[in-house]
Amino acid sequence: MPHEVAARQIATNEEEPLYSAAMHPARRPFVGGNWKMNTSRQGAIDLARAVATGIESSRCEVVIFPPFPWLLPVADAVNRSRAAFGAQDLSVEAQGAFTGQVSAEMIVDCGATWAIIGHSERRHGLAESPELCGAKLRRALDAKLSAVLCVGETWEERSAGRTDEINRMQLDAALAGVPAEALARIVVAYEPVWAIGTGRTATVDDADAAHRAIRRFLGNRYAPAAVEGVRIIYGGSVNAGNARSLFSAPEIDGGLIGGASLKAAEFLSIVAATELATASTRS
Numbered sequence: 077m078p079h080e081v082a083a084r085q086i087a088t089n090e091e092e093p094l095y096s097a098a099m100h101p102a103r104r105p106f107v108g109g110n111w112k113m114n115t116s117r118q119g120a121i122d123l124a125r126a127v128a129t130g131i132e133s134s135r136c137e138v139v140i141f142p143p144f145p146w147l148l149p150v151a152d153a154v155n156r157s158r159a160a161f162g163a164q165d166l167s168v169e170a171q172g173a174f175t176g177q178v179s180a181e182m183i184v185d186c187g188a189t190w191a192i193i194g195h196s197e198r199r200h201g202l203a204e205s206p207e208l209c210g211a212k213l214r215r216a217l218d219a220k221l222s223a224v225l226c227v228g229e230t231w232e233e234r235s236a237g238r239t240d241e242i243n244r245m246q247l248d249a250a251l252a253g254v255p256a257e258a259l260a261r262i263v264v265a266y267e268p269v270w271a272i273g274t275g276r277t278a279t280v281d282d283a284d285a286a287h288r289a290i291r292r293f294l295g296n297r298y299a300p301a302a303v304e305g306v307r308i309i310y311g312g313s314v315n316a317g318n319a320r321s322l323f324s325a326p327e328i329d330g331g332l333i334g335g336a337s338l339k340a341a342e343f344l345s346i347v348a349a350t351e352l353a354t355a356s357t358r359s
């Protein structure tokens with residue numbers, strides 16, 4: 077479908093979603109815990125152990141993202157559990173004279189299986205361009221890592237009605253050169269910048285609309301069979317109180333949790349809420 081036609085359909089909401097959870101009940105709910113630059117070594121070990129124990133019988137895929145220095149202690153802490161872990165970023169370079177950077181191979185060597193790419197604290201806080209995020213995504217995929225690819229608009233962009241345009245631009249740059257087979261290893265996180273760490277969340281309807289638009293953009297690039305299985309999760313001030321209502325929207329396949337992932341009990345209740353919410357829309 078030509079881009080302009082798709083854009084018009086999104087803008088006017090004239091057409092039902094092309095892809096929906098009901099059409100693809102196998103999308104396993106995903107909950108990520110992005111610890112950012114928080115936790116001590118012992119705190120990270122305790123938190124990882126509590127998460128690993130608490131999700132033993134969960135249907136959700138749960139991945140925690142500790143700071144780089146705690147990847148190895150967290151690897152031990154979650155060993156033989158169902159919790160996976162990943163890095164919050166990686167270098168676009170393979171190896172060499174890149175002071176302070178951490179390569180995909182090093183992350184894999186620590187036992188991690190995931191990486192976050194394009195978080196807004198890197199796009200906006202550290203001026204990472206859409207193209208750099210794309211190159212990092214390809215680096216992660218080449219190293220056999222799975223990736224949470226974050227996209228999202230600023231408040232100014234939302235106010236100007238540019239949400240879908242920004243998401244699409246970031247996706248286009250990130251997915252250039254990424255083959256359809258790799259989609260199975262990508263989770264897209266819609267994270268409106270203005271909702272991250274602010275206590276403000278998108279409304280369920282706004283998030284659901286953004287997610288539907290994201291799935292349409294993916295549908296412009298890839299065949300339906302590849303697109304239907306891609307999980308699109310929401311991030312931005314998710315907590316134990318709002319998770320269930322946010323994740324009950326059919327197009328929201330889970331969440332990327334920042335502040336509320338630092339307390340085991342709250343994070344686990346978000347995982348439980350996600351499971352309940354998605355069970356009602358997908359079984």
Ligand code: PGA
Nearest residue numbers: 272273312313333334335
């Ligand atoms: P927050 O962060 O839950 O603290 O808003 C979400 C994120 O940055 O992924």
